[in-house]
Structure formats: structure tokens, C-alpha cells
Amino acid sequence: MPDAMRFPITAMITITIFVTTFSASHQRTLERTAFDEYTPLLRQIRKLFIAVMGRPTHTARSLQTVRSRNKLQKQMDGTINFPCSLNNARSEKRPSSVHALRPGDIDVIGGIGDSLTAGFGLTATSLATVFVENRGIAFSSGGQGSWRNFLTLPNILKVFNPKLHGYALGDYFTIDKESRFNVAEGAAISDNMPYMAKVLVNRIKMDPKVDLKNDWKMITFSIGANDFCTEMCYREKPESILEDHKEDVIDVLRILRDNLPRTFVNLVPPPNLEIISRFTHKPPQCYVTHSVECPCIFGLSYTKYQKRFGQIIRKWQKIEEDVVNMDEFDTDDFTVVYQPFTEEYAVPKTKEGKTDLSFLSEDCFHLSQKGNAQAANSLWNNIMEPVGRKDVHGTMLFKKFRCPTANHLYLFTRRNSKL
Structure with a gap:
């Protein structure tokens, strides 16, 4: 067989495997679908893969391969101090108001969402390993290692409160106990989120390490990429996903509010996937993966609708912000904050101007660990920025790292941002 033919055939076989895996509701946090009869087989295939290949973030050799490709963040040795002072990091007495929370007051952390929250492919070295869930280093609810090697929101908060609980511990599926309160699923869409929120609530309530009434909890919620990639273009009216999503977000926030006292929710909007169409110098396999993983944006049949789809994505983001600002989601012990660093996010360019x-x-399509660390840095900055003055572009890793100040020790909410 000519060498020129080997790549497309090999790539398509691999792509078919992982896209099927993405598409199937293969874990128990998603509702039943037509794929359910294949669930046991898919689960066993994925477990077999892990058994043969090992868990990438647990294997020095795998991490070295990723590091050689410059896809891991720069490691911080012990001579480098954490960027923020730990003075007054945790309140002497547990605060009674969500609007007076310091970083060290967060006791429990979790997340719901899709493959970006589940950490798909963060240490991938091939297309086949993109569907490995590096959940323990996922930006919003993974706590494997420390900020020095894997910057994540939990690994930042662990510095302020070493007793933080709930973050995922490694490369695990949601059916594994080590996933803890990161219940995100690949291929998830907005419609799955209310059910996923109930699963998260149940896990938190059933965990003996959680003081449901008194512990302060932080939940990060982000969804939308799969709705844009594989849902909206198949509807008679693509805009219909917007009203459905609004109802889903309201349902999710009510479930969290009514079941989890003392909770701070970060709602992170999905990035505008138009940015992917602006990538330059993509390797050959990425033209294929983009078309297969995201046909609504990259399928030739939908080229003429791209402007319309871009408007839908921006309206989706605006709907999320509007729901967050509803008065019912801002009480003394529960609040939701819109963290917009993804709104205008763009993948950095090289010195030559290439992606x-x-x-x-x-x-x-998915992030590397380095890109994931950048997302964690950006989310943390948003949390520490006042509502109405939050960065919408994200930041380069450690270039800007917000800290509590003497003038404002608290996580910013609508009430304490002095709007």
C-alpha cells in the first residue's frame, strides 16, 4: 500500500473509534439513548485501552513524550513561590454569606460539563489517546499533583485550603470513585445538564467527608461545544437550541440552589468555535477530525450558514449571562457568577504568526495540558475580578495571576462588586 494512503486509512479508523466513543452515552451520568445497548462494550474497550496503555498522567514516560512536544506547562520548582500571599487566606470563622468568601473558605469543589471539563486528550500523543480522560488535571475540577506541574482551579485553591475535597484524582471515568465530583461527560449537550446536576448533588450528599450544611462549595458549569458542533445544524430551526438551553440552565441552577446550601457557581460560557476556522498550518489529520467532530461548523454542507451559526453562539453566551443575573440565583448562601474569559478566547500564535x-x-479541537493550564489561570483571574470588569480574552500562563488584596479579600460576586 502506498505511504500516501496509509495516513488517511489509519486516521479514519482511529477517528471512527474515538468519535463513536464521544457520541455514545457511555457513562451513567447521561440519560438513556439509542447507544445504550453498546454501553457495556464501549466501556470495556476504554478500560482495556487504559489497562494496556496505562494512565498517561500517572506514567513518567507518557508525560515525557508530551513534554518533548512542548504541550505541558513549564514545571515550577521549589524555588518559585506561589504568586499570592497566604495571609488572611481563610476566614477565622466560617462566613455566613457567599458574598464574603475568601479563597481558603472553599471546602468542596466539583464540575459539570462536556469533554473540556472531563479533560479529554490533555496528554494525548496520538488521535487514539484523545479520548483518554485526563480528569485529574482538568482545568476546573481536577486536583492531581499541584499548581507547580498541573495548574488547575482546585490546585490553586488547595494552596489556600489544603483540606479541599471533591476534585478528580487522575485519568478516570465518571463511573470510577476517583472522579469524585467531576461528573462531566464527553459528547454531553445542554439537555443532559439537569440530569448531570442531579448526579453531582447525589454524590455530594452521599459523601461522608462533606458537611452539606456548613461546607462552602464551588461548582463550575460549562456546556455548549457539542450543541454547536453536532446539534444545531440538524434542527429545522437552528435558533431553537437557544430557548431550550435557557430552560436547561435555569433547571440546573435551581437544582444546585435547592439542594446544595452554601454554594458558589462559576458559569463559564463555551468559546466561540469560529476561532477554530481561523487556525493556520494545521496538520493533515486535523482537517479530518474537525469535519468529523464538528460537522456543523466544518461540514461543507453548512458553509453558507456559518455567519448564522456564529450569531447563535454569541446569543447562547448572552443567554447564559442573562440567566446568571436573575435575582433568584443571588441569595445570601448561593450565587452564580458569569466568568467570561472564553467569550473572546483565541489560541496563541507563534512568533511566525502561526497557530x-x-x-x-x-x-x-481539545486542549493540551498547557492550554488547559492557561484556561485554569484565566478562570482563576475571572473569579478574582469584579463583575462587569472581567477579562473576556483569557491570559497567557502566569503572565497575569490575580490575588486577593487588602482592599478586597473576597471572591467577587454581583453584590460585592459594587455595581
């Missing part, structure tokens, strides 16, 4: 692929996984 810097080191921030992306092997499919040029």
Missing part, C-alpha cells in the same frame, strides 16, 4: 499547536491536543 501555536502546543496549546491544543492531537485533534486540534
Whole structure:
């Protein structure tokens, strides 16, 4: 067989495997679908893969391969101090108001969402390993290692409160106990979120390490990429996903509010996927993966609708912000804050002006660990920025790292931002 033919055939076989895996509701946090009869088989295939290949973030050799491709963040040795002072990091007495929370007051952390929250492909070295869930280093609810090697929101908060509980511990599926309160699923869409919120609530309530009434909880919620990629273009009226999503977000926030006292929710909007169409110098396999993983944006049949789809994505983001600002979601012990660093996010460029692929996984769709760390840095900055003055572009890793100040020790909410 000619060498020119080997790549497309091999790539398509691999792509078919992982896209099928993404598409199937293969874990128990998603509702029943037509794929359910294949669930046991898919689960066993994924477990077999892990058994043979090992858990990438638990294996020095795998991490070294990723590091050689410049897809891991720069490691911080013991001579480098954490960027923030730990003075007054945790209140002497547990605060009674969500609007007076310091970083160290967060006791429990969790997340709901799709493959970006589940950490798909963060340490991938091939297309086949993109569907490995590096959940323990996922930006919003993974706590494997420390901020020095894997910057995540939990690994930042652990510095302020070493007793933080709930973050995922490694490369695990949601059916594994080590996933803890990161219940995100690949291929999830907005419609799955209310059910996923109930699963999260149940896990938290059943955990003996959680003081449901008194512990302060932080939940990060982000969804939308799969709705844009595989849902909206198949509807008679693509805009219909907007009203459905509004209802889903309201349902999710009510479930969390009514079941989890003392909770701070970060709502992170999905990035505008138009940015992917602006990538330059993509490797050959990424033209294929983009078309297969995201046909609504990259399928030739929908080229003429791209402007319309872009408007839908921006309206989706605005709907989320509007729901967050509803008065019913801002009480003394529960609040939701819109963290917009993804609104205008763009993948960094190299000195030559090319898309810097080191921030992306092997499919040029998901993030690499370095890109994931950048997302964690950006989310943390948003949390520490006042509502109405939050960065919408994200930040380069450690270039800007917000800290509590003497003038404002608290996580910003609508009430304490002095709007």
C-alpha cells in the first residue's frame, strides 16, 4: 500500500473509534439513548485501552513524550513561590454569606460539563489517546499533583485550603470513585445538564467527608461545544437550541440552589468555535477530525450558514449571562457568577504568526495540558475580578495571576462588586 494512503486509512479508523466513543452515552451520568445497548462494550474497550496503555498522567514516560512536544506547562520548582500571599487566606470563622468568601473558605469543589471539563486528550500523543480522560488535571475540577506541574482551579485553591475535597484524582471515568465530583461527560449537550446536576448533588450528599450544611462549595458549569458542533445544524430551526438551553440552565441552577446550601457557581460560557476556522498550518489529520467532530461548523454542507451559526453562539453566551443575573440565583448562601474569559478566547500564535499547536491536543479541537493550564489561570483571574470588569480574552500562563488584596479579600460576586 502506498505511504500516501496509509495516513488517511489509519486516521479514519482511529477517528471512527474515538468519535463513536464521544457520541455514545457511555457513562451513567447521561440519560438513556439509542447507544445504550453498546454501553457495556464501549466501556470495556476504554478500560482495556487504559489497562494496556496505562494512565498517561500517572506514567513518567507518557508525560515525557508530551513534554518533548512542548504541550505541558513549564514545571515550577521549589524555588518559585506561589504568586499570592497566604495571609488572611481563610476566614477565622466560617462566613455566613457567599458574598464574603475568601479563597481558603472553599471546602468542596466539583464540575459539570462536556469533554473540556472531563479533560479529554490533555496528554494525548496520538488521535487514539484523545479520548483518554485526563480528569485529574482538568482545568476546573481536577486536583492531581499541584499548581507547580498541573495548574488547575482546585490546585490553586488547595494552596489556600489544603483540606479541599471533591476534585478528580487522575485519568478516570465518571463511573470510577476517583472522579469524585467531576461528573462531566464527553459528547454531553445542554439537555443532559439537569440530569448531570442531579448526579453531582447525589454524590455530594452521599459523601461522608462533606458537611452539606456548613461546607462552602464551588461548582463550575460549562456546556455548549457539542450543541454547536453536532446539534444545531440538524434542527429545522437552528435558533431553537437557544430557548431550550435557557430552560436547561435555569433547571440546573435551581437544582444546585435547592439542594446544595452554601454554594458558589462559576458559569463559564463555551468559546466561540469560529476561532477554530481561523487556525493556520494545521496538520493533515486535523482537517479530518474537525469535519468529523464538528460537522456543523466544518461540514461543507453548512458553509453558507456559518455567519448564522456564529450569531447563535454569541446569543447562547448572552443567554447564559442573562440567566446568571436573575435575582433568584443571588441569595445570601448561593450565587452564580458569569466568568467570561472564553467569550473572546483565541489560541496563541507563534512568533511566525502561526497557530501555536502546543496549546491544543492531537485533534486540534481539545486542549493540551498547557492550554488547559492557561484556561485554569484565566478562570482563576475571572473569579478574582469584579463583575462587569472581567477579562473576556483569557491570559497567557502566569503572565497575569490575580490575588486577593487588602482592599478586597473576597471572591467577587454581583453584590460585592459594587455595581
